[in-house]
Amino acid sequence: MDFYIMSSIIKLRGKGVSRIINSKVMLSPLAGVTDKIFRKLVRKWAPESLLFTEMINATSLKHGYGTQKIKQLELEKGPIGVQIFDNRPFAVSEAAKLAEDSGAFLIDINMGCPVKKISRKGGGSALINDRLLAIELVKRVSNAVKVPVTVKTRLGWENKEENIEEFLLSLQDAGAEMITLHGRTRKEGFSGKADWEMIGKIKELLEIPVIANGDIKNPKDAYNCLKKTNADGLMIGRGILGSPWKIGEIDYAVKEIKGFEEPNIEEKLLLIIEHLDELIKEKGSHGLLIARKHISWTCKNFPEATSLRNKLVRAIDANEVKELINKAIKTLNYEKKILT
Ligand SMILES: Cc1cc2nc3c(=O)[nH]c(=O)nc-3n(C[C@H](O)[C@H](O)[C@H](O)COP(=O)(O)O)c2cc1C
Known part of the structure; x- marks a missing residue:
């Protein structure tokens, strides 16, 4: 190598x-x-x-x-x-x-x-x-x-x-x-x-x-x-x-550096919020339209991703996106607790 x-x-x-x-x-x-x-x-x-x-x-x-x-x-x-x-x-x-x-x-x-x-x-x-x-x-x-x-x-x-x-x-x-x-x-x-x-x-x-x-x-x-x-x-x-x-x-x-950690599902969802907040700050309500394509690319490959994605891209404002994501994170953590 x-x-x-x-x-x-x-x-x-x-x-x-x-x-x-x-x-x-x-x-x-x-x-x-x-x-x-x-x-x-x-x-x-x-x-x-x-x-x-x-x-x-x-x-x-x-x-x-x-x-x-x-x-x-x-x-x-x-x-x-x-x-x-x-x-x-x-x-x-x-x-x-x-x-x-x-x-x-x-x-x-x-x-x-x-x-x-x-x-x-x-x-x-x-x-x-x-x-x-x-x-x-x-x-x-x-x-x-x-x-x-x-x-x-x-x-x-x-x-x-x-x-x-x-x-x-x-x-x-x-x-x-x-x-x-x-x-x-x-x-x-x-x-x-x-x-x-x-x-x-x-x-x-x-x-x-x-x-x-x-x-x-x-x-x-x-x-x-x-x-x-x-x-x-x-x-x-x-x-x-x-x-x-x-x-x-x-x-x-x-570079053969070990230890890279891909963000977990919760971190990926929080990343959506961070990205959206920056877009709204920079571009106002138009930021939500730009965020939608990023949301549909990021919100995938985990259980319930499709149904969450469908809701997120239909959300009418940033608050609704955040509510949906926070709810999804709560559900994820609840399920994790039950499984451990
Ligand atoms: C959405 C999108 C936008 C792109 N915009 C540019 C661009 O602005 N300038 C450019 O040189 N290539 C652009 N490309 C081509 C990419 O830079 C890259 O050369 C191409 O996607 C092949 O690499 P990949 O297989 O890693 O995607 C774009 C490609 C996509 C999918």
Whole structure:
């Protein structure tokens, strides 16, 4: 097992601001999920991991929209990468500067998003097809900021025979300091299985750190993926939904630290309340709508979870959610007492 703990450290030079990441396990940028409040929960269990913002549109940011997504990053504990998407080089470099000023640990350029709304306009995965523009984006942003610039992309647009290796080598030459690879093409979306083998082959070619992404949901997947890819790090996306402790759990496993304790049912239910309270504090009654999707992801895999979940997502306000959860906890504790 020594192989896995050779080094947990990823070093990025930057242009005057170098960065060290003391964990191989990172949180994916997830639109609609990895906001400041969610990151705070993830951070409780993963003090050293690199966490990402949701993807942020550069043009909007330049015009003053979405600024809350990069607000006061320097006040957050631990490293936070800001992910930007757009196809306009000037907008992307200006947005990168704003993010850097706000405390971004690094700037990541999204070259993998398959969503039509984004790729039709030339951003996200469309950049795989517009390689000259992709290279220009990396160069411009690298010249605009001092922190490292990284790229997150996929294994191809339509298929895996598009010489993505050449594309990635050119991004490396342009100044990208780390590449995250989701092991699927744009066409595959989320279907099939992530191709860790191909990530491993690309890892051998690149000099910069390669982060493997796709279908890593638990410590066992993490070991298998590291073994297959020899990647410098792992990025976890869907595995975090409803389980904000997951990055920490996988980080412990990869670092071979024993004693990670997954929250028990009561703690998971209390986490829902904590999350909801933060959302209401930040967003008022709209917070409840956002909380509902997190509730349905978290409230699962225990007896009566389905019926409780159905009630929780129909609750009309935060008080009703709390009452339902407190009642469920009382019932759980009562049943525990009877059984012991
Ligand atoms: C709800 C959701 C939102 C996502 N948002 C982003 C995003 O903002 N930027 C990005 O690069 N990828 C985004 N992705 C893709 C993930 O970061 C990740 O690459 C993908 O889910 C594969 O990893 P996984 O198998 O661990 O989920 C998103 C995925 C999901 C499911």
